[in-house]
Amino acid sequence: MVYRAERAMSxxxxxxxxxxxxMQDVALRAGVSRALVSLVMNKSxxxxxxxxxxxxxxxxxxxxxxxxxxxxLARRRTHTIGVLVDNLRxxxxxxxxxxxxxxxxxxxxxxxxxxxxREAQREIEAVxxxxxxxxxxxxxxxxxxxxxxxxxxxxxxxxxxxAGGASYSVSTVGTDDRLGAELAxxxxxxLGHSRISHLDGGRSATAEQRSRGYRSGMKLAGLEQFIDxxxxxxxxxxxxxxxxxxxxxxxxxxxxxxxxxxxxxxxLNRLDEAGVPVPSAMSLVGFDNTFISALRxxxxxxxxxxxxxxxxxxxxxxxxxxxxxxxxxxxxTLQPEIVVRSTTCPPRTGPLTRTR
Amino acid sequence: MVYRAERAMSxxxxxxxxxxxxMQDVALRAGVSRALVSLVMNKSxxxxxxxxxxxxxxxxxxxxxxxxxxxxLARRRTHTIGVLVDNLRxxxxxxxxxxxxxxxxxxxxxxxxxxxxREAQREIEAVxxxxxxxxxxxxxxxxxxxxxxxxxxxxxxxxxxxAGGASYSVSTVGTDDRLGAELAxxxxxxLGHSRISHLDGGRSATAEQRSRGYRSGMKLAGLEQFIDxxxxxxxxxxxxxxxxxxxxxxxxxxxxxxxxxxxxxxxLNRLDEAGVPVPSAMSLVGFDNTFISALRxxxxxxxxxxxxxxxxxxxxxxxxxxxxxxxxxxxxTLQPEIVVRSTTCPPRTGPLTRTR
DNA sequence: ATAGACCATTAGAGCGCTCTAACCCACGGC
DNA sequence: GCCGTGGGTTAGAGCGCTCTAATGGTCTAT
Numbered sequence: 001m002v003y004r005a006e007r008a009m010s011x012x013x014x015x016x017x018x019x020x021x022x023m024q025d026v027a028l029r030a031g032v033s034r035a036l037v038s039l040v041m042n043k044s045x046x047x048x049x050x051x052x053x054x055x056x057x058x059x060x061x062x063x064x065x066x067x068x069x070x071x072x073l074a075r076r077r078t079h080t081i082g083v084l085v086d087n088l089r090x091x092x093x094x095x096x097x098x099x100x101x102x103x104x105x106x107x108x109x110x111x112x113x114x115x116x117x118r119e120a121q122r123e124i125e126a127v128x129x130x131x132x133x134x135x136x137x138x139x140x141x142x143x144x145x146x147x148x149x150x151x152x153x154x155x156x157x158x159x160x161x162x163a164g165g166a167s168y169s170v171s172t173v174g175t176d177d178r179l180g181a182e183l184a185x186x187x188x189x190x191l192g193h194s195r196i197s198h199l200d201g202g203r204s205a206t207a208e209q210r211s212r213g214y215r216s217g218m219k220l221a222g223l224e225q226f227i228d229x230x231x232x233x234x235x236x237x238x239x240x241x242x243x244x245x246x247x248x249x250x251x252x253x254x255x256x257x258x259x260x261x262x263x264x265x266x267x268l269n270r271l272d273e274a275g276v277p278v279p280s281a282m283s284l285v286g287f288d289n290t291f292i293s294a295l296r297x298x299x300x301x302x303x304x305x306x307x308x309x310x311x312x313x314x315x316x317x318x319x320x321x322x323x324x325x326x327x328x329x330x331x332x333t334l335q336p337e338i339v340v341r342s343t344t345c346p347p348r349t350g351p352l353t354r355t356r
Numbered sequence: 357m358v359y360r361a362e363r364a365m366s367x368x369x370x371x372x373x374x375x376x377x378x379m380q381d382v383a384l385r386a387g388v389s390r391a392l393v394s395l396v397m398n399k400s401x402x403x404x405x406x407x408x409x410x411x412x413x414x415x416x417x418x419x420x421x422x423x424x425x426x427x428x429l430a431r432r433r434t435h436t437i438g439v440l441v442d443n444l445r446x447x448x449x450x451x452x453x454x455x456x457x458x459x460x461x462x463x464x465x466x467x468x469x470x471x472x473x474r475e476a477q478r479e480i481e482a483v484x485x486x487x488x489x490x491x492x493x494x495x496x497x498x499x500x501x502x503x504x505x506x507x508x509x510x511x512x513x514x515x516x517x518x519a520g521g522a523s524y525s526v527s528t529v530g531t532d533d534r535l536g537a538e539l540a541x542x543x544x545x546x547l548g549h550s551r552i553s554h555l556d557g558g559r560s561a562t563a564e565q566r567s568r569g570y571r572s573g574m575k576l577a578g579l580e581q582f583i584d585x586x587x588x589x590x591x592x593x594x595x596x597x598x599x600x601x602x603x604x605x606x607x608x609x610x611x612x613x614x615x616x617x618x619x620x621x622x623x624l625n626r627l628d629e630a631g632v633p634v635p636s637a638m639s640l641v642g643f644d645n646t647f648i649s650a651l652r653x654x655x656x657x658x659x660x661x662x663x664x665x666x667x668x669x670x671x672x673x674x675x676x677x678x679x680x681x682x683x684x685x686x687x688x689t690l691q692p693e694i695v696v697r698s699t700t701c702p703p704r705t706g707p708l709t710r711t712r
Numbered sequence: 713a714t715a716g717a718c719c720a721t722t723a724g725a726g727c728g729c730t731c732t733a734a735c736c737c738a739c740g741g742c
Numbered sequence: 743g744c745c746g747t748g749g750g751t752t753a754g755a756g757c758g759c760t761c762t763a764a765t766g767g768t769c770t771a772t
Binding site for chain 1: 749750751752753754756757758759
């Protein structure tokens with residue numbers, strides 16, 4: 001009786017919007033209390049089989065669906081982790097997100113994906129959204145945040161940077177970018193190259209580590225005097241200018257290590273346009289081992305990162321921090337490995353000759 | 357006084373979790389009522405400047421942040437549209453999502469991105485999540501849903517299929533896939549090809565239309581008797597088997613039209629492995645004009661789709677339906693165009709010769 | 713002076729759910 | 743016959759917010 005009255009009142013109040021059935025409606029129909037419906041919905045074991053069935057039937061008949069915001073409000077928990085992706089167009093990031101999502105799902109967490117679209121401002125807005133939405137943890141996939149901003153963020157919410165730099169004061173999951181870059185240089189050096197230039201990643205998160213690895217790799221190989229870093233970027237189009245610069249000098253380098261595969265692909269384009277055969281006149285190494293590097297026509301020598309594992313590890317780290325409340329700083333560094341394909345060979349002998 | 361008491365009570369009740377400041381706290385600190393804080397937060401014009409400033413200051417001092425679930429519950433609106441992406445690793449989908457997101461943001465909507473990871477089951481779960489979360493509309497980017505399932509869905513929530521088939525009984529935004537396929541065939545036919553085979557898209561949403569376009573294109577060119585469709589897929593790896601089949605016959609076709617760029621790239625790989633030079637011995641056309649087709653080393657002739665515009669249009673369509681409450685079925689078909697690059701040329705004369 | 717109009721402000725109910733504490737009703741032990 | 747005991751069930755407060763209707767005050771018109 002009371003139920004009926006309440007419900008009547010509330011539907012009189014209701015104005016626009018969908019008006020989907022509520023727990024009250026289910027309770028009414030099943031002849032039980034609201035609380036019991038809640039117990040059934042949350043799979044509590046202390047409900048008699050008879051009532052459980054009645055409730056489930058009523059729910060099915062009404063097409064009842066729990067209201068997530070209401071549930072989150074009442075629980076004071078969202079069971080959600082926020083994932084901020086730098087750029088949805090880079091398949092590398094897509095793979096990492098897949099990993100995070102898979103691990104989160106295995107632990108009954110859902111994932112709120114937001115897209116920074118390569119702009120720092122949008123990242124800030126995204127974090128604001130995360131915080132308002134009450135995500136319990138945040139994964140930053142290839143972030144453009146400064147160390148300072150991250151410092152402020154981690155106070156509020158557990159967070160982890162995936163595939164970003166390692167210099168932050170927040171937990172990180174990533175490949176050893178520095179080592180990866182060293183591997184690239186080492187590979188080239190072993191082939192006999194000495195004049196190896198680097199196309200850097202501009203404002204990308206991992207740019208600094210890779211460039212550092214390039215430098216240390218060069219030193220290790222005793223090639224310190226040949227260190228040469230050119231402004232690049234993280235997109236294909238960013239390579240053209242740097243390549244032009246490189247080719248403008250009297251005796252260009254014999255090898256190039258590019259920040260990532262996309263940049264390497266762009267470099268390949270430009271070299272081709274300039275009539276410089278790869279690898280015979282110029283060796284080229286990328287980074288990320290995205291599927292494009294495996295395309296036979298590119299067949300790019302590159303550095304592999306275990307993307308899926310990185311994603312899963314990021315989620316695991318976050319969920320552990322959420323459950324034990326700790327905010328311990330963790331550094332997970334996975335091992336990169338070089339994948340040798342067809343864009344590297346011993347250096348040309350003599351000056352750079354162009355086919356056109 | 358009353359406020360203080362209430363607040364004391366509620367914080368005594370509070371147990372775990374973050375305990376972020378609420379409107380009540382802000383109201384207390386600013387010496388106003390909860391309702392006034394709400395008005396300020398929602399930028400109501402009917403608040404005195406003095407109080408507004410006081411509220412904003414108190415909010416800033418406390419680090420107040422509106423609680424999204426609470427707000428959504430009270431408003432009975434979420435101002436969110438759900439975006440279900442088939443596959444985050446395909447850059448094509450990433451671009452479409454970018455478009456949706458941009459348009460949604462321009463209209464003060466946020467976007468809940470869920471990833472189907474190429475599995476129908478996950479799509480169903482994702483939609484369930486959308487419905488529980490109370491999204492006001494749903495965009496399905498490259499869905500694997502059946503027409504039936506979509507039919508049921510559109511009753512509940514406005515939805516639009518982007519870059520999917522056009523045969524559904526829900527609104528769609530897409531390229532004219534059929535025309536696109538016809539353009540591909542027409543281009544090949546104009547070059548002199550008659551034996552043109554098609555590698556289809558398997559269970560992909562747009563597979564049927566493209567395959568239909570292939571057939572009608574063949575008919576239009578008077579090549580009906582050469583129609584030949586091979587099982588493909590939507591990933592690079594799916595091409596190998598079909599190519600092997602194709603090459604196994606006594607006199608293989610002179611041209612191939614692949615379902616999408618990824619499949620075309622895979623085909624290119626396999627043809628290369630088999631020693632079949634492209635395009636001299638075999639012409640190849642893809643679909644989507646993703647960035648990989650533009651890579652000089654692939655330089656794939658393909659069909660362009662205006663991805664960003666598709667995304668924006670999808671969002672516009674949904675938002676219109678949300679605001680005027682109509683559920684009118686709309687068909688937006690954008691024009692594809694052929695982008696001729698280097699994987700097509702006149703057919704070989706004589707039998708297929710292999711270089712290895 | 714008084715009614716009406718208008719403005720900023722507020723009380724308080726309500727959104728749909730969860731969760732604690734209480735309740736009821738066997739049942740068994742004394 | 744009375745008192746736990748404990749499992750199934752429920753009342754009711756509370757989560758943080760919005761929104762309607764009401765309040766009180768100032769201002770103008772009468």
